[in-house]
Amino acid sequence: MPSSIARPAALAVAGLIIILPLSAVSCSAAQKALDCGTTAARVTGDIADVTSAYSNASNDSATAGKALQKLKNDLDQLGRNSKNTDVVKAVNDLKTQADKVQQAVDKKEVPDLKPLGDAAGNLTSVCTG
Template sequence: MDTTMGASRRRGRLAAVATVVTAAAFTTALTGCGSVDKTLDCVQTADTIADSVTDLQQAVEDAAHDPGRADAALDSIETQLRRIGDKTDSTDVNQAVDDLDRAVGRVRTALRNGDRTPDVGPVTDAAGELTKVCTT
């Protein structure tokens, strides 16, 4: 597959995730109650993670120029995952957090092993799943 086409598809998936997150955040903000506050926090954190995933994709594409940028994006995702994991008792959210954490770990391992273009698709997919469970 053409790398430009793959990058375009990844950006498209992230745009879709960002759209869902934004819509859910708006809808959730309008309803206002205790469990909604948790949902809103989950949605906002998922939105931050989506931004970090975008940063990760760009960092992987530019790894030759700035190899540390990918690590910073991975660190950001992991920080946000801890934030969600510490605040939820939802089995679905915790599973999505665990899946995303594993995907991030695989990318980090690939980078440490010298792979300058690791597959970030599983990270994107897991971030989309997290967004989905945060908004249901």
Template sequence: MLAVPVLAGCSAVDRALDCAGTAATIAESVDDLQQAVSDAGEDPAQADKSLKAIDKNLTKIQDETDDGDVGKAVSSLRDAVDGVRSDVEAGRTPQTGPVTDAADELTKVCTPG
């Protein structure tokens, strides 16, 4: 009988660790995005590549958790990424601050403890 709660607890911890790991990967993608934006004149495709990497990882987090705070953070980050994508597609200089802020919030809500 004790195995069920322990397994459920481990599952929640594993999910939180997966979320935290994916959030760390997103943070790296955000760093890549910032670099790509600063180099956009030389290689505009790099920004798109970074945005796609962030989207992929956001989908992974969204699929792995049903936590409301994580869902809100994912939604905020997805909105910020969409804003950068729109700027890039329109030839405007993208503002990456909202992406960084949203990624920081996602990291906070994904961190176990």
């Protein structure tokens, strides 16, 4: 399961390699590429941390809780700093999924991480589309 969640975030980084040279075309494209680059770098690490907390035998909810809080803090900052409405919407969708994972962690349940990975994939689509 970890690879299915980390893959969309990794694809976002790979997509940025393609987007960044094209970003010189317009300020809007440059801003979107910058927003997505920052987002991809932070979110990739944060989601990997959440996934890692649930891919070991102990299902470490304390570590997952810390990783989720870091993810949400990073997403809050990125949402405030982004000028692109599509990026902001994708970030907000990802925050919603992080909140759902947090609710499961708070209830001492093993969360379904697929929607979190799907939301990261949506962010990738926004960034590369």
